[in-house]
Amino acid sequence: MSSVKNIKPTVCQPGDEGPITVSISRKVKLGSEAKYENWVSGVINAASSYPGHLGTNVLRPSQATNHEYVIIYRFDNYANCQHWEQSTTRSEWLAKLENLVEGEAVTKRGTGLEFWFDLPELPTQKHPSPHKMAMILIIVVYVLVAAINVVFAPILEPMPFWLKTLTIVVAQVLLMTYVVMPRVTRLLKSWLYR
Structure with a gap:
């Protein structure tokens, strides 16, 4: 018989949750890699002008990334991350992706230490204690x-x-x-x- 842990969520005030890390994985259509690289440079430049942006990393396709591009960006808090994600600027950049990628993007979010413990082969919701x-x-x-x-x-x-x-x-x-x-x-x- 397996035991079920009763996990209580941590409740905090907006702004107290600490930095937000978001990773987005996408499969780029064959032959569209150069255009996607240009798109990545542009969207990173756009995001960096938003308040609270802490930086962006790009992982290029490899066995470790399941042969997908992974963009990892960080904001200092949830509100600033939402400001970027709900912006017209980001929507305009996402619209430019239509002919460059295939399938749906896979998005993961972390608000703390779990970013350092992320393993691609494990479910998004699974984190160590x-x-x-x-x-x-x-x-x-x-x-x-x-x-x-x-x-x-x-x-x-x-x-x-x-x-x-x-x-x-x-x-x-x-x-x-x-x-x-x-x-x-x-x-x-x-x-x-x-």
Whole structure:
């Protein structure tokens, strides 16, 4: 007999939910890749002019993305994300996609730590428990910050405090997002998603 957990949703005031991460996967029609790349540049430029935009990443087709393009964009809160998503500007850009893509787009949203624990092969709604995510992130952040401080000590030492801190934070976030967390999540998948 399986047990069902009673999960209570977290309720917060608008603006208190933290950053919103949205990923959109699309299959591009064969031969339309160059036009789609131009479209991506244009839509990213348009989105970046909206309040709260924190950046956009593009994953090009590969085995890891199921041979689809994936656009990942972030906004500082839900209201600003909605402002972009419901804008006339975005609607105009989406209208330009009609002859470039096939099938429906797959959209995933995250409002916190789960972005670092996303695995493409798992259902969108499936995320590790918050205490497991927090435990892994504490360990990973500690190890990365310690390693960056040790390895780059000669370079960091003469820097002013604010620049040293900024350098460590940028290096740590980039390493976590693109190198460490995808590998850690795959390595600990059976424990994280149990």
